[in-house]
Amino acid sequence: MTSASPETLLDALKTSFAASLRAPDGVAPPAALLWTDADGHWKPLLPALMKALPELYVLGPYAPEERQGPVIWLKCIVERTLPDVSPAPELAPILYLPNVARQDLRAGGDFPAKERHLMPLVELQYRGAVWHQRNGRDWTVEAILTSEDALGLDVARDQRTRDAMLRALPLLAEEPIAALRGRRLEADDFDRLAIGDPIRDLLTWMSDREAFEGRCDAGRWATFRDVCVREFGFDPDQDGIQAAADALLHGGGKWNEVWQRFCDAPNLYPGISAVLRQARPKDLLGLVDQSRRPGLNDEREDKLRAALEAVVDLAHAQACDKIIALDEEHKERRGWVWAQIGESPYAVALEPLGRLARAARRPLGGATVEALIADYASEGWRCDRAAIEALSSLKPGNENNLVTKVVRALYEPWLDRSARRFQELLSTDGTDPAKLASGVSADRETCVLFADGLRLDLGMMLLERLEARGLKARMSHRVAPIPTVTATAKPLASPAHGACSGGADAEDFYPLIAESGKPANAQRLRDAMARQGVEVLDAEEARMAVGAEAGAWAEIGKIDSLGHSLGSLLIRQLDPEIEAIVDRIEGLLSAGWGAVRVVTDHGWLLLPGGLPKVDLPPYLVATKWARCAAVQGGSTPTVPTYPWYWNPLLRIASPPGIGAFLASTEYTHGGVSLQECVIPELIVERGEAAVAxxxxxxxxxxxxxxxxxxxxxxxxxxxxxxxxxxxxxxxxxxxxxxxxxxxxxxxxxxxxxxxxxxxxxxxxxxxxxxxxxxxxxxxxx
Missing domain, CATH: 2.60.40.10 (Immunoglobulins)
Incomplete structure (x- = not known):
């Protein structure tokens, strides 16, 4: 099954029964469910099913204490005239009819003499429901195991496998299906269920003793007990789980194989962690493998948690040094089995936190704004990426936990200092921000692919994915215009930027299409590009333009819109967005474009918990967004101001550092910071040499x-x-x-x-x- 797959065969049967009994709105629920089994193959499963389904009744000799009886008795069950044995009012009875074919019931009045006793059940086909496959056939054992509507296992179709499958049916009832997936099941696989896999059985018993023993009859339990005594040196009856836990902790001999099997697939045995917590080490100092102690891992996680809580209150330099030291101390535990099953979340999070700390304690350098931009494009983006990856290490729902606070403690001071240095250099005499920004041109046989909000660190991720697919990509960077909002920046990122000019005000931050004097919104930019001979492709369109001397324009991505709607939860969506861009590039190249130029309009700031609030009196500005505002007339705000790219006579106010004019802003852009202004540009071509x-x-x-x-x-x-x-x-x-x-x-x-x-x-x-x-x-x- 594609989702919510059942864990056992019994689960699959219960789910399938429930689906057959489900009635559409406005339709009376079925009076009963008829289960025909022409060959009687399901009979061995009855003991387990009778325990699991109190509403199950069997056609056979009269034995009401066993919920079994002839046809007339079953009819009484359906009509609920036998309250002592009838099912609960909310449960429809399931009538198992061994050695009865569905065709027999459908024959109606044409029953042969020996089957006429079934005639009272015929009407239940219409008042009730019949359990069958989507194609109308009865559910056989083979069908329930192999159908994608049930368990979806890969089972060989030879007769020997079918015979072994039926022999193993009672053992399959509560066998974890996860252990049977991922391979073709043949006769020997089903036979081994009876013979047993000693290490698997031992781990399964240790993981869930009650469930394992509930699946064992006397013979199977005796066999399991004998194997434990002979191969593992303990008696599960006399010594119990405690002895097994002690032996697994200390290892040696066959127990090392048991430990290795657990480490290879720990999620198959979720109860082992709790069992090992009860183990009694003979000598802690003499224990060969300390990683086998989940309690020790817990102690170190607790110690690490306390250390991380203290980091939040340290000065920035001390916080960075402390995280680096903690990473060295705990990195070994990332290789322990407990990290695989989610019991070492802080040790796992320390890996990107360590990279963040190393990057954040290094200030960006450069005596000029150009040198600072070059330093950020070369190394500084790694700090942003480490912060994103540290936040991504959290499980969904834990976005406000301790790791988030540590990220903020490490990242925010570096982010703010970098922004202030960038703003300082950008405001020096002789520096014109507009001259740093550059437009995008269109070339023959090249498709310009606009990826909204593709920040520089994401551009680096995109580069890695492209190269992994064997594509040839070159990375460079551009500087976005001020303010770094879509209205101002997207026109410059399009081949139509030459058709745009500034208006008399910057209230909505749009330049104008010079020819019409109307704001350069998305549709007008496309129209302007088309007039220049640029082929404008629709979403998902990958055709090769014929005779388009000015190349093409295409758009993809929702990074920016997701950021505005999700805030810091954007991190959960970045990976699929990058993959979508890669797929789009491959599609365009496959369609025949010689190259794809990936461009964007602006980057963004993201800080869980919100950027620092900066006050800006509303009477000073005509428009105020989170990171930018259009200055009103001759007003003189106390915050930094910069010339609007499209009309330098107009001023744009921007908060100092990474401040925001709006409270509780986690994701935004429009201001002046390296993350918002320094953006990637990639040229992608089909690789000359294939991946080998x-x-x-x-x-x-x-x-x-x-x-x-x-x-x-x-x-x-x-x-x-x-x-x-x-x-x-x-x-x-x-x-x-x-x-x-x-x-x-x-x-x-x-x-x-x-x-x-x-x-x-x-x-x-x-x-x-x-x-x-x-x-x-x-x-x-």
């Missing part, structure tokens, strides 16, 4: 596969699949990214794959397979 990757070595040590790859790019990932073309056949917890040396390792957590034919696959960020080579799982070389 070649698997040069595959070796196995136990169930861990080491892979070496030669490649000309970074960011590639490696997977291990049963079918190299299908990502869903992966047999590892998750693909691994290649290290800087071109090597990585993959662990197969399910021993049942040992000896299976598989393929090592190398693919790029788009999922495109670049190389694959066959291997045998677990084969020593």
């Amino acid at each position: 990757a070649s698997i040069t070595e595959i070796s196995w040590r136990g169930m861990r596969c080491r892979v070496a790859v030669e490649t000309n790019v970074s960011g590639l990932k490696v997977d291990l699949r049963l079918n190299w073309k299908q990502a869903k056949t992966s047999i590892v917890a998750a693909p691994k990214e290649l290290g800087s040396t071109g090597e990585t390792s993959l662990a197969v957590s399910d021993d049942s794959h040992e000896g299976a034919a598989a393929s090592v696959v190398v693919f790029d960020q788009t999922g495109r397979v670049l190389d694959n080579k066959p291997t045998t799982v677990g084969e020593e070389t």
Whole structure:
């Protein structure tokens, strides 16, 4: 199923029953649900189903205490004339009819003599509902396992597999389906459910003892107990979970394999963390692997939390130094298994916080405004990116937590100092802000792609994604005009900027189309470009313009609009927005454009909790936005003012530093800061050399596969699949990214794959397979 997938076969059945009983608005609910099973294949599952579904009744010999009886008894259940055994009023009875085909009921009056006892049920087809697939066929065991409307497993279609599947049906009832996904299931896979995977069973028992033991009959429990005694040296009956937890903590022998299996796929065993918290170490100092102690991880997280709380109140330089020291102290824990299951959020957040602290303690340099801009375009943007990534490390709903406060403590002083230095240099005698800004030209066979609000750090992210896809991209930067709002800045970012001129006032910050004297809004800019011979493409349109000597114009992206509507929650949307821009660029190049020039109008400031409020009396200005205001006549505000780009005789007021004229502003633009003014420009062409990757070595040590790859790019990932073309056949917890040396390792957590034919696959960020080579799982070389 594509969403809200059931965890077990029982879950899938209950969900499917409920869907069959659901009635449209205005229609009476079904009186009952008829479940026909011509071959009786579902019978082995009845004990588990009878426990889970009190409304389930079975056609058979009269045995009311077992909720079983003949047809006339079932009719009484439907009519609720037997209150002692009828279901609750809100539950429609489910009537399981073993060895009865749906065609038998549909035959109506044509029943053969031996089946005429079923005739009273015929009318329930119309007053009730019949459980069947979308195609009208009965739900078989195979269908419920393989259909995308149910469990969606990949099951082989041979008879041996079907027989093993039916034998394993009682064991499948409450088997976690997650353990069966990602590979093709064959007869041996179902048989192993009965034979058991000792390490998996042990971890499953430790993770949820009650659920595991509830799925075991006496024979299976005896087998499990015997395996534990023989292979792991403890008796689950006599020694209990405590002994297993102690053994897993200390390791040694077979228990090291148990630990490795848990580390390879910890999310399959969510209860292990709680179990290990109860473990009793014999000697803490002598414990070989301290990372096995979730309690120790908790202690260090608590200690780190307290340290982060103290950082918020430190002076900026001290705060930066403290975060860097904490990052060194706790970086080891990012490799512990507890980080994978979300139990080390502060240690994980320290990685981008450490980068933020290192960048924020370095002031931007330059004696001139041009030198300062160059320093920011070269290195300063890294501080912005680290702040965004630190905020992105938070789980949704925790945007106002401690990490956010630390980001603000590190980022805000650096941000404000940088802005004030930029404003100081921009206001020096002889500096004309308008001369720093430049317009965008259109070239033959080049499509100008306008990406709204593409800040410089996001431009760098875009560059990395483009190169990872094998595209050739060159990055440079421009300076946006003042004020850095769309109305003023977008005309300059378009090839129609030469057709624009300033008006007599700057109240709405729009220049005018010189020919008409009307504001240069989006549609008028497109019309002006079209008059210049620029081909204007609609959204998602990627056609190659024929004879368009002035190239083309296209637009994409909602970064700015999302920022205004979401505030600091914008960080959740940045990754898909960047991916959408990459896809658009690829589409334009594939359509035949020789190059794509990516431009934007302005950047922005983002600070959780809001930018500092700056007061500006309304009588001094004609228009006031968060970061800019049009000065009224000859008024002289106490805040800095700058000439409007389109008419330097008019003045624009801007708050000092990163202040805002409006309170509680988290995201905005329009002012004078490096983040708002220094914007990216990229030229993207189809790469001359394709992305290349070649698997040069595959070796196995136990169930861990080491892979070496030669490649000309970074960011590639490696997977291990049963079918190299299908990502869903992966047999590892998750693909691994290649290290800087071109090597990585993959662990197969399910021993049942040992000896299976598989393929090592190398693919790029788009999922495109670049190389694959066959291997045998677990084969020593």
